[in-house]
Amino acid sequence: MDETAKQARPVGWLDKAAAGRTLDEQLADVRRDGSHAAPSVLREMALTANGVGRPARTAVNALVFGCYRPFSTPFIVRDAVRLLNRLGVGFTWLEKEYCCGLPLLPQAQGERAGALREAARDCIRANVAAAAELGAQKLVYCCAGCAHAAKGALPGQAAGHAYILDALLDALDGRPLAVAPRRIAYFEGCHGSYRKPYPEAGLDWPRYRRFLGGLGGLTLVDVPQAMCCKAMAGKIVNWIADQGCEAVVCACSACNVAMRQAGQGRIRVQSYLEVLAEALGEDQTCRQT
DSSP: OOOOHHHHHHOOOHHHHHHHHHHHHHHHHHHHOOOOOSSSHHHHHHHHHHHHHOOOOOEEEEEOSSSSSSHHOOOHHHHHHHHHTTOOOOOEEOOSSOOOTTTTTOOOOHHHHHHHHHHHHHHHHHHHHHHTTTOEEEEEEEEEHHHHHHHHGGGGGGGGGGEEHHHHHHHTTTTOEEEEEEEEEEEOOOOOOHHHTTOOOOOOHHHEEEEEEEESSEEEEOOOTTHHHHHHHHHHHHHHHTTTTTEEESSTHHHHHHHHHHHHTTTTEEHHHHHHHHHHHHOOOOSSS
């Protein structure tokens, strides 16, 4: 591709995540720091700024924040910790966690793709081993993509990897919950960015929709799943506004980023965890809107 074509090509999330690094340089960063996003010192600072203290010495669950969640959706990290504590779900977290590989896999072709897929498996296995040293039997991910990738990379161990919604809904099972009455849109997302490398894997999206639909006070309007936030965020916002909805709830952690950018000044964009916090009576005054 010549320079003119490169300049004309829209900058996508992979370009932004690569930040000018070659694939080899990105892989070297992951092997050294664990994270694809930032050095460990910045990750630690971001976690501290969002109220994440020191990890417990041992716990049944190990919370995995992901490379980008502490920076792009810190409110999800903050709410995950607050809700797990509120519900009495014991957890620890890995002082050094390794990237699931999703930012890397789409960049490789041919034989390199197979080698990179195995490198991603090694990183996830390293997280499993580190969690086991802390007594954890399950890794609980703040990032939907990371949870999907872990299940896809290690299908024989899929039960040992869960999205944060799984852990929270398990703890909330059977509780009668309600929020302020309102009509809102529900955006599950298309999951295209992480379904492509692992089409056989999946999270329990029907369960997440059923639980939210069962909350007293909420009337849900489903956004068509074929609409992708990466390419159609503005169109999605327009569609939601046309339905007379005052807000949209994003079940996918990654969708929150594009939807909040597109929805500014038009509609309120909430994470799924934010709605759960409201149902549990958590203070909403300091949350993003």
